[in-house]
Amino acid sequence: MVKVVGLCGSLRPGSHAEKALLLALAAAAGAGAEVEYLDFKQLNLPFCHGGDEYPDHPDVEVLKRKVKEADALLIATPEYHGSFSGVIKNALDLMSFEELSDKVFGLVSVLGGGQNNNALNDLRTVARWVHAWVVPEQVAIGQAWKQFDAEGNLTDPKLKDRLDKLAYALVKAARMLRTTA
Template sequence: MVKIVGINGSLRLGSYSAKALELATQKVETYGANVEILDLRQMNLPFCNGEDQYPGYPDVEKLRQTVKEADGLILVTPEYHGSVSGVIKNALDLMGFDELSGKVTGLISVLGGQTNSNALNELRLIMRWVHAWVIPEQIALGQAWKAFDEQGKLIDEKLSERLDKFAQSLVENTKKLK
């Protein structure tokens, strides 16, 4: 069984990014993967300063070890000012090739406005730089404030189908490269 780690790049309570990650997790699990969520809201992570060690911050080691032991990743970010959130960028900066190289990665961005690919392109660039394998399927969830129903499900059936294909691709490609 493949192990996927999901990381949500939003700290906001009631985050649409967290809802998107939850839905992606459910879909990925239906394809037989084991998923662990690293909730950055519950972790005490310092700002990355380029050091190898961060004494006094055991969550840095937890982040690094959990990702290192994973076969694949789901990265979800809100789009802020046309790019990734500082939260997810900082978490990725606290890791390096040892943790991220070779990881099959699926990307999801969540926007308050119209759908675009800015944050997804930035994440793709970051992950390529650390030698991860980003699947071609990606999700940009625009106008997030009206994308979910009261049960937290996606209202747009086509978007839900794309999320299913995203999950299937992530699991299948992770199995192939494992």
């Protein structure tokens, strides 16, 4: 079974990025994947200092192990100042090729303003540098503050469909890569 780990670039409780991630993870589970949300609010991760070891932060090893065991990563991030969040950048920087190479990435961004793809394009660049594979589907949710209902569901069925298609594409690509590796 394909394993998908979800990473959220927002630490704000009830964030829109987290809501989108949870919906996409549910869709990935519906596509037959084993899913896990690695909630950074529950981990004690330091700022990356460029070293290989973080003995005072055992959660770095948890992050590395869980990502290494995964076939795919589903990453949701708010767009801050025209790019993805520092939370995601720091988490990715704490890992190396050993954890990230040959992973399949699925990408989601949420924005307070209009929809654009800056954060997603920047994440694609990072994925390329760590030798990961990014599925062509991606979802940018503009004006996220008005796209979710009180239960955390998307109110626009077209956006929900796009999120579902992203999750299915991620699982399919991870299966395909896994069988050829």
